[in-house]
Amino acid sequence: xxSSVPNQRGPDTKSxxxxxxxxxxxxxxxxxLSVQDALARDYANISAIARMLQPRLKERLGKEVNxxxxxxxxxxxxxxxxxASAEIRAIIADSVVNVRTNVSxxxxxxxxxxxxxVSSLLASHQQDFLHVSESISNITLIFDQKLHxxxxxxxxxxxxxxxxxxxxxxxxxxxxxxTNTPGCLINxxxxxxxxxxxxxxxxxxxxxxxxxVRMKEVGKAFTSLTDLITEERKRIETNGQA
Numbered sequence: 542x543x544s545s546v547p548n549q550r551g552p553d554t555k556s557x558x559x560x561x562x563x564x565x566x567x568x569x570x571x572x573x574l575s576v577q578d579a580l581a582r583d584y585a586n587i588s589a590i591a592r593m594l595q596p597r598l599k600e601r602l603g604k605e606v607n608x609x610x611x612x613x614x615x616x617x618x619x620x621x622x623x624x625a626s627a628e629i630r631a632i633i634a635d636s637v638v639n640v641r642t643n644v645s646x647x648x649x650x651x652x653x654x655x656x657x658x659v660s661s662l663l664a665s666h667q668q669d670f671l672h673v674s675e676s677i678s679n680i681t682l683i684f685d686q687k688l689h690x691x692x693x694x695x696x697x698x699x700x701x702x703x704x705x706x707x708x709x710x711x712x713x714x715x716x717x718x719x720t721n722t723p724g725c726l727i728n729x730x731x732x733x734x735x736x737x738x739x740x741x742x743x744x745x746x747x748x749x750x751x752x753x754v755r756m757k758e759v760g761k762a763f764t765s766l767t768d769l770i771t772e773e774r775k776r777i778e779t780n781g782q783a
Contacts, residue, residue, distance in 0.1 A: 557604050559614070565598050565606075566614040567621075575735055580615070581622040587615050629724050634773040636715040638766045640759060641670060643686040644710045646742060648703040649696055651680050658695045670710070672751055674744045681742055683710060683753055708741060709759035713750040713766065726750060732769045736761045 570576050579585035591611035598606045649655045659673055659680055671684040679702055684692060686706050693704070719725050729750060733740060738761050742753040754762045 557602050557606055557610075559610070561602065562598070562606060562610050563614045563617060565601050566594060566611060567618055569594055569597055569601070570618065570622075577622045578731070578735065580619050585615075585619075587612055590615060626724070628718070628722050629728060630773045630776065632715055632719050632722055632725050633728060633770055634777050636713050636719075636770055638763060638770065639712045639714070640763050641685075641710040641712065642756065642759065643706075644670070644683060644708040644753065645686045645689040645692070645706040646681060646683050646703070646708050646753060647692060647696065647701060648679050648681045649700045650702060651675065651678055652700065655680060655696065655700050662692060662695065672710075672744050672746065674742065683708075683742060683744065683751065707756050708753050709756050711752045711754065711759065711762055711766065713752070715748050715750065717748060719748055728769065729766060732765045733762045736765045738762045738765070 570580075576585070576590055579590070588608070591608045594611055595606060595608060598611065659682065662682070663671060663673065666684075666688065669685055669688060671682065671688065674681045674683075682692060689706055693701075713729055715725065726745065729752070730740065730743070733752065733754070738754055738758045740752055740754060744751040752762065
């Protein structure tokens with residue numbers, strides 16, 4: 542008597558529509574700044590990226606996706622990730638980066654009392670490094686470490702949400718054109734993110750962009766920005782672009 546053998550099936554190999562593959566590839570790339578940069582600057586190894594994405598796409602779509610289909614999708618998406626415009630590159634090239642070490646940060650609840658205290662601190666420390674960012678529910682103060690005790694003494698314990706003094710502030714000073722040219726700041730932030738450095742806080746003040754990072758990561762963050770500026774200056778010199 543013939544035995545009954547169960548029908549053993551492997552992974553579902555039914556084809557996935559090209560549109561679904563492109564959408565999935567786009568979603569995966571949207572979380573990977575390094576791949577976006579490689580595609581934008583045209584140094585990407587498309588085949589290698591496709592092989593890297595293949596297991597992710599299988600998990601996402603629940604079906605096998607062949608490498609050739611992923612390569613086709615990457616080529617179609619490649620134009621989506623374009624290098625910065627000439628205007629943005631000129632602003633980046635004309636920017637200057639400075640670092641201020643030994644910086645403190647305190648975040649507090651936004652109440653009438655803390656607003657009064659912050660206003661008083663700003664008025665009495667106009668010559669010191671003291672910056673304030675404000676959201677709907679809290680206020681963050683970034684300032685010289687030497688002011689920490691004085692600032693802290695003015696704030697009640699119950700109002701303080703976060704406090705630390707192991708920070709550095711990277712100050713990017715850009716030309717006036719940055720105020721009406723969209724897309725400049727994201728280039729600074731992306732450059733730091735590509736070095737896997739966490740931005741603890743950031744403030745944009747007219748032509749200055751202040752980026753707060755941990756002291757242990759300030760070297761990587763500073764180098765990433767100076768490399769970006771140097772690269773854009775060289776590109777402008779080579780291409781004769783202003």
